[in-house]
Each structure stands twice: as C-alpha cells, then as structure tokens.
Amino acid sequence: MTDPNDEATNESPVATAEQAAERAIERAEERLPEEMTTPAPGLLPGELRPHPTPVQYVTVAVVLVVITAIEIAVSYTEGTLPDGLIVVLLIVMAFVKFFLVAAWYMHLRTDAPVFRRFFIVGAAAAILLYLIVLTTLHALS
Amino acid sequence: MAITEQVDHGPPPMPISNGHGNGDHDTHTGIVNPKLAMWLFLSSDCLFFGAFISTFLLYRDRPGQAGPSPADVFDIPFTSVTSFILLMSSLTMVLALAAIQRGELRRFRIWIMATALFGATFIGGQIFEFTEFTRQGLNLDTSLFGSSFFVLTGLHGAHVTAGIIWLMSLWGLSMQGRIGPGQSEAVEIAGLYWHFVDVVWIVIFTVVYLIPK
Numbered sequence: 001m002t003d004p005n006d007e008a009t010n011e012s013p014v015a016t017a018e019q020a021a022e023r024a025i026e027r028a029e030e031r032l033p034e035e036m037t038t039p040a041p042g043l044l045p046g047e048l049r050p051h052p053t054p055v056q057y058v059t060v061a062v063v064l065v066v067i068t069a070i071e072i073a074v075s076y077t078e079g080t081l082p083d084g085l086i087v088v089l090l091i092v093m094a095f096v097k098f099f100l101v102a103a104w105y106m107h108l109r110t111d112a113p114v115f116r117r118f119f120i121v122g123a124a125a126a127i128l129l130y131l132i133v134l135t136t137l138h139a140l141s
Numbered sequence: 142m143a144i145t146e147q148v149d150h151g152p153p154p155m156p157i158s159n160g161h162g163n164g165d166h167d168t169h170t171g172i173v174n175p176k177l178a179m180w181l182f183l184s185s186d187c188l189f190f191g192a193f194i195s196t197f198l199l200y201r202d203r204p205g206q207a208g209p210s211p212a213d214v215f216d217i218p219f220t221s222v223t224s225f226i227l228l229m230s231s232l233t234m235v236l237a238l239a240a241i242q243r244g245e246l247r248r249f250r251i252w253i254m255a256t257a258l259f260g261a262t263f264i265g266g267q268i269f270e271f272t273e274f275t276r277q278g279l280n281l282d283t284s285l286f287g288s289s290f291f292v293l294t295g296l297h298g299a300h301v302t303a304g305i306i307w308l309m310s311l312w313g314l315s316m317q318g319r320i321g322p323g324q325s326e327a328v329e330i331a332g333l334y335w336h337f338v339d340v341v342w343i344v345i346f347t348v349v350y351l352i353p354k
Contacts, residue, residue, distance in 0.1 A: 054239055061232040068228065072221050075351040083353050094347035098340050105235050106336045112172060115180045122184030126191025133195040
C-alpha cells in the first residue's frame with residue numbers, strides 16, 4: 001500500500017531531480033571503468049555509508065548546470081511570465097541546487113544525522129532572521 | 142576511622158577510533174571534533190550571511206536612491222559564467238577528496254589545484270564586476286543598494302579567498318608529502334567549507350541577481 005506522504009514527497013521538485021539524477025547515474029555506470037563507478041574505500045569519521053562514486057559526482061554537477069541554465073532562462077522571461085511565478089520558480093530551483101550540493105557534495109546523505117541537524121538549524125534560523133527583519137523593518141518604513 | 146566505600150563503575154568507555162591514524166581525534170561519540178566544529182561554524186555562518194542577504198533585500202529597492210539601480214549595472218550573462226565556474230569548483234573538490242581517499246596523490250593535487258584555480262577565476266570575475274560597477278558610478282557609499290551589495294558580495298568573496306588559501310596550503314602540504322590517505326579527513330573538512338561557500342553563492346546569485354526587482 002502506498003503511503004500518501006511518500007507520494008507527496010515523490011512529487012516534490014527535489015525528489016524529481018534526485019530521481020532523474022539516479023536514472024542518469026545508472027545509465028552512465030553501465031559504460032564506465034570500475035574505479036569511476038565505485039566509492040572510495042573505507043569510511044571517514046562520522047560517516048554511516050560510503051561516499052558517492054565519481055560518476056555520481058559528475059552527474060550531480062550536470063544536473064546543477066542544467067538547473068542553472070533553466071534559472072537564467074527563467075530570469076529572462078520577466079514581462080512574459082508574472083513576476084510572482086518567476087520568483088517562485090527561481091526560489092524552488094535555488095533550493096533544489098542547495099539541496100543537491102549539501103546532500104551529495106557535503107555528504108549529508110551519508111554522514112551521521114547530527115551534522116544534518118546542525119545545518120538545518122543554521123539555515124532555518126537564517127530564514128527566520130530574514131522574515132523577522134523584513135516584517136519588522138518594512139512595517140517601520 | 143571512616144570507611145570509604147569503593148564503588149566499581151566498571152572500566153571507562155573505550156573511545157571510538159576514527160581509523161585514520163589520528164589518535165587525537167578519537168571521541169566517545171564517534172563524531173570527530175574538527176568535523177563537528179566545522180559544521181557548527183557553517184551553521185553559524187548561515188546566520189552571518191542570512192543577516193547580510195536580509196539587509197540587501199530590505200535596502201535594494203528603497204525609493205529615492207542616488208546612483209545606478211541594480212537593473213542598470215547587473216550583467217547577468219557575465220555573472221552566470223562566474224557562477225558556473227564556482228559550481229564546477231565544487232565538483233573538482235569532491236573529486237580531490239575521492240582521489241586522496243584512494244591514495245591517488247597525483248590526481249588529488251590536480252583536482253585540488255583545479256579547485257583553487259576555479260576559485261581564483263571567480264574572484265577575478267568579482268574584481269572585474271566591482272571595477273565595472275565603480276566605473277558606472279556605483280560605490281560603497283553611493284546608495285543603500287551599493288552599500289548592501291558590496292558588503293554582501295565582498296564578504297562572500299573574502300570567504301572564497303580564505304578557501305583558496307586553505308586549498309593551496311593543502312596542495313603545498315601534499316607536495317611536501319605531509320598529506321596522504323591517512324589525512325583525508327582534513328581534505329573533507331576543507332571541502333565542507335568550500336561547498337558551503339558554493340551554496341551561499343547559489344542563494345546570492347538567485348536572490349541578488351536573478352529575482353526581478
């Protein structure tokens with residue numbers, strides 16, 4: 001039986017980007033030498049699983065470049081698309097890129113959860129700070 | 142005479158070895174102190190940049206500002222190229238880490254040098270951009286937009302510069318034979334800092350340059 005929460009997660013832009021990356025990785029791995037498709041041996045301190053393989057790193061980079069290209073294209077649609085939609089699209093794409101770098105390159109996918117919690121607290125506090133500053137100072141001005 | 146009761150608490154818990162030959166990093170939690178410290182620093186740095194991004198967003202559109210507006214000075218194609226270069230430096234950084242973990246020191250040196258060069262190219266682009274903006278009449282004291290823009294992007298540039306120095310020192314240590322697979326944790330921590338600088342730029346690029354005014 002499918003969990004409705006899982007379904008909701010799978011439809012998110014982050015999940016879609018990850019699924020696309022994983023499919024591309026599987027296709028690339030079939031054609032490359034073993035050293036490119038196996039993670040580095042051993043675990044570094046605080047890690048629960050091995051790091052991604054070089055092919056996975058390159059695939060994530062390709063996805064990041066594609067998203068950046070779409071971001072730039074969207075920014076040029078000013079006047080064609082409503083500003084609100086452009087802002088939402090750009091923020092979602094920036095979030096996906098942020099997530100991909102943090103999860104794959106900063107190894108939050110494979111590290112102990114405590115590191116993830118530290119980073120989430122910091123990022124959430126930064127967003128909260130922005131909201132407080134914006135609402136307070138905009139109200140005063 | 143008082144009798145002191147000896148309570149046996151059993152042997153002290155054994156510290157978990159990190160398995161990388163760095164005994165001074167052993168902890169009872171299994172989480173190494175340098176990595177924990179780096180994540181704590183990055184968490185606090187989120188707030189640091191959050192404050193300056195908030196300030197920029199608040200000040201950029203204030204009416205009646207002297208000097209050029211963001212639309213007058215921003216060169217999106219140019220900044221897109223420098224953003225692309227910084228993104229690619231994150232790729233070379235993880236490839237450097239993978240190389241040193243495998244004991245491939247020559248590849249490690251190539252990738253770490255490539256990362257530093259990409260970073261230096263990004264900084265070169267930022268210096269060019271600042272020079273252009275100054276030529277067009279936008280200085281640190283021209284307007285609220287100018288002040289908040291130069292402080293935010295300048296502080297990010299300072300972070301990138303510190304990262305380049307760190308990467309070059311790793312490259313120098315490896316040339317002296319003082320960094321090998323046993324010290325890959327040091328490379329990972331430098332990588333965490335470098336990727337953080339990259340994710341901050343992802344936010345700055347979107348919020349400062351791309352979102353319509």
